[in-house]
Amino acid sequence: MSEELKILFAGAMGAGKTTAIRAISEIPPISTEASNSDRAECDKEETTVAMDYGEITLATGEKLRLYGAPGQPRFQFMWPILAAGALGAVVLIDNSRADPLGDLELYLNAFRPLADAGAAVVGIGRMDSFPRPTLEAYMERLAKLDVVMPVIPADVRRRDDVLQILEVLLQQIEAMWAHDETVSGDANPGHRSPEAIS
Amino acid sequence: MSARVMPPELVAAFDDEIRRLHGRVSGVIGCVLATTDGRRVSAVVDNEADPQRVSAMVGSIVALGETIGREVMIGRTQFVAVSAVGGMVLLQRVPAKRDLLVVGTLARHNTNLGILLHETGIAAEAAGRTLDEWLGRDQRPA
Amino acid sequence: MDITEHALTYGFHGVAEAEQALLQGMIRRISRRLPGPVTHVSTHHAQLVFLDDAAPPLIGSDARLVRLVRNPEGRQSPGALRMPPHVTELLDIFSGSFGGGSHERVRCGAMQSLVRSLHDLFRTRDTPQALLEGDGASLILYPSDRQFSWAGTQHNKQLLSEIFGAQRPPRLDLRALGAQELDACGERHGIEPLLWHMGLAHAHCGLLPWVGRDDVLRMRAWPYLAGQGPAAAMRLATTLRARPRSVAGLADAACVPETDAVAFANAALLCGFVVAVAPTDPLALPGGRKPEDAPMKVSGFARLPGILGAIRDALGVRS
Numbered sequence: 001m002s003e004e005l006k007i008l009f010a011g012a013m014g015a016g017k018t019t020a021i022r023a024i025s026e027i028p029p030i031s032t033e034a035s036n037s038d039r040a041e042c043d044k045e046e047t048t049v050a051m052d053y054g055e056i057t058l059a060t061g062e063k064l065r066l067y068g069a070p071g072q073p074r075f076q077f078m079w080p081i082l083a084a085g086a087l088g089a090v091v092l093i094d095n096s097r098a099d100p101l102g103d104l105e106l107y108l109n110a111f112r113p114l115a116d117a118g119a120a121v122v123g124i125g126r127m128d129s130f131p132r133p134t135l136e137a138y139m140e141r142l143a144k145l146d147v148v149m150p151v152i153p154a155d156v157r158r159r160d161d162v163l164q165i166l167e168v169l170l171q172q173i174e175a176m177w178a179h180d181e182t183v184s185g186d187a188n189p190g191h192r193s194p195e196a197i198s
Numbered sequence: 199m200s201a202r203v204m205p206p207e208l209v210a211a212f213d214d215e216i217r218r219l220h221g222r223v224s225g226v227i228g229c230v231l232a233t234t235d236g237r238r239v240s241a242v243v244d245n246e247a248d249p250q251r252v253s254a255m256v257g258s259i260v261a262l263g264e265t266i267g268r269e270v271m272i273g274r275t276q277f278v279a280v281s282a283v284g285g286m287v288l289l290q291r292v293p294a295k296r297d298l299l300v301v302g303t304l305a306r307h308n309t310n311l312g313i314l315l316h317e318t319g320i321a322a323e324a325a326g327r328t329l330d331e332w333l334g335r336d337q338r339p340a
Numbered sequence: 341m342d343i344t345e346h347a348l349t350y351g352f353h354g355v356a357e358a359e360q361a362l363l364q365g366m367i368r369r370i371s372r373r374l375p376g377p378v379t380h381v382s383t384h385h386a387q388l389v390f391l392d393d394a395a396p397p398l399i400g401s402d403a404r405l406v407r408l409v410r411n412p413e414g415r416q417s418p419g420a421l422r423m424p425p426h427v428t429e430l431l432d433i434f435s436g437s438f439g440g441g442s443h444e445r446v447r448c449g450a451m452q453s454l455v456r457s458l459h460d461l462f463r464t465r466d467t468p469q470a471l472l473e474g475d476g477a478s479l480i481l482y483p484s485d486r487q488f489s490w491a492g493t494q495h496n497k498q499l500l501s502e503i504f505g506a507q508r509p510p511r512l513d514l515r516a517l518g519a520q521e522l523d524a525c526g527e528r529h530g531i532e533p534l535l536w537h538m539g540l541a542h543a544h545c546g547l548l549p550w551v552g553r554d555d556v557l558r559m560r561a562w563p564y565l566a567g568q569g570p571a572a573a574m575r576l577a578t579t580l581r582a583r584p585r586s587v588a589g590l591a592d593a594a595c596v597p598e599t600d601a602v603a604f605a606n607a608a609l610l611c612g613f614v615v616a617v618a619p620t621d622p623l624a625l626p627g628g629r630k631p632e633d634a635p636m637k638v639s640g641f642a643r644l645p646g647i648l649g650a651i652r653d654a655l656g657v658r659s
Contacts, residue, residue, distance in 0.1 A: 032261035034234035050258035058650040074254035135564045150562050167657045170648050175582035177644045
């Protein structure tokens with residue numbers, strides 16, 4: 001039985017998680033949208049309340065599953081459920097929001113294990129029209145949090161931008177794998193067997 | 199509609215309905231009325247469960263239940279039930295002109311499921327009528 | 341002395357004054373045929389050093405040495421130096437210097453001097469504004485704020501952009517800024533893009549002068565300017581993020597030419613995204629923070645490269 005291959009898209013309401021999944025999924029994304037009752041927080045009609053789901057078929061026949069997590073902190077209970085077993089995470093930040101650096105910190109803390117393992121990337125949206133905070137400011141905040149991770153300006157409405165983010169994510173995962181293999185000297189150490197992971 | 203701008207009299211009417219549901223079925227230990235996007239509107243919970251968190255979960259699970267219903271082509275989902283060793287939870291959408299509210303009922307494990315379903319449905323319909331009335335009065339509901 | 345004003349510098353070590361005069365006469369004559377000024381400087385600063393064979397060892401100089409051999413018959417006579425350097429051979433020496441690596445070395449010397457000054461300026465942050473200018477272009481630096489602004493005309497801005505865009509070593513110089521010159525300042529920008537391109541431009545002169553080849557590079561912040569080059573910068577960044585490495589080790593691990601790794605390292609070091617530590621420093625060790633639920637475990641360790649390849653194929657992204 002093939003294992004689950006999953007990439008998670010996280011970030012604040014309106015940051016573009018559903019859009020990003022739609023940009024690359026080969027199926028029409030499955031959404032759990034409800035009327036947005038907080039237009040002050042984000043002025044859009046509907047918001048994801050459980051998850052978004054898209055998928056891509058690999059040449060091996062396996063599916064790469066794309067999950068979008070609901071953005072509001074009250075849905076935090078969904079985040080670890082969706083992150084469990086994920087290959088990596090894309091954290092999308094909307095630079096037009098009131099406190100994008102606070103958003104970064106919130107989602108980074110939530111997905112810290114993935115970030116520490118080199119399996120997370122931050123995409124910053126709307127930097128063209130909202131240039132502040134700058135990328136330098138994001139770097140400073142990450143430095144304070146003792147995290148080194150990619151921060152990439154991106155317009156997730158553009159498929160190429162989503163692909164660029166994913167390529168950096170895949171490169172990071174690959175680099176960490178190579179590092180781990182070097183350290184362990186064993187391409188398939190027993191303690192890393194898939195059966196040991198849930 | 200925003201729960202933040204929901205007038206106090208409307209919230210009070212919902213509170214009454216939730217309290218009535220809580221009181222009229224023995225074994226019910228919690229009732230939550232939430233927006234479909236998971237924000238608490240009204241809640242009575244006897245145990246330690248956090249109504250804010252439960253409200254968010256009710257919104258998510260109703261949406262997931264309806265999504266599964268569509269996916270497997272079994273028509274519109276009427277309710278979602280969670281059965282556990284120590285109790286059960288019934289979740290359903292509030293039937294109204296606009297899909298804005300969900301209701302969740304938490305009951306002990308020995309509660310009659312049929313009665314719970316019936317009474318939760320009655321409370322949901324009452325909340326729906328209250329909501330429709332308010333929407334009808336309000337010229338700019340959203 | 342600013343060596344950027346001189347095409348070639350030379351000095352003497354252990355050469356008697358009478359012999360120096362003789363040589364300088366020759367140099368004056370031939371330097372008229374050379375493409376730039378040739379200047380006598382102290383041995384320490386010289387690119388070419390005329391060395392008396394009998395002189396004590398020359399310590400601390402990396403100059404090209406021109407050894408003067410005495411005629412055995414005239415050992416006691418100061419005029420008995422065997423030529424080279426006679427005029428023809430001396431001309432060859434200088435022409436060779438201009439045509440070959442030495443001219444490049446002068447340019448690299450200027451570049452190294454510049455990046456060192458910039459690095460010190462922005463590291464200490466205690467120097468007030470300074471002006472970086474050359475070839476008619478200028479900009480104002482604000483080290484305490486890690487910013488710069490363009491000065492003068494749009495032409496200046498374009499010129500500097502071209503210099504950095506083409507990754508040529510700029511012939512620029514630093515000088516203190518007068519108070520009234522500050523009035524002409526334009527909008528300020530973060531210094532990092534400028535430093536990034538300085539680092540890239542420095543690549544053909546090798547690693548930054550204060551960084552050793554065996555030093556270990558350690559990432560302390562994601563190099564968000566990696567999209568501005570070199571081509572393999574993103575791969576180099578992800579590779580270095582995984583663990584600290586020497587520049588050669590980085591090139592090897594990322595499977596990219598070492599020149600790309602040097603360019604990336606220079607740029608990232610100048611911006612402060614990366615720090616260089618001695619191989620013996622504890623910071624040179626891999627971080628090793630690897631949570632138990634590390635994601636690569638999910639799909640089976642050995643299968644991961646194949647899975648990533650399949651994902652890339654499906655997404656249509658380059659490896």
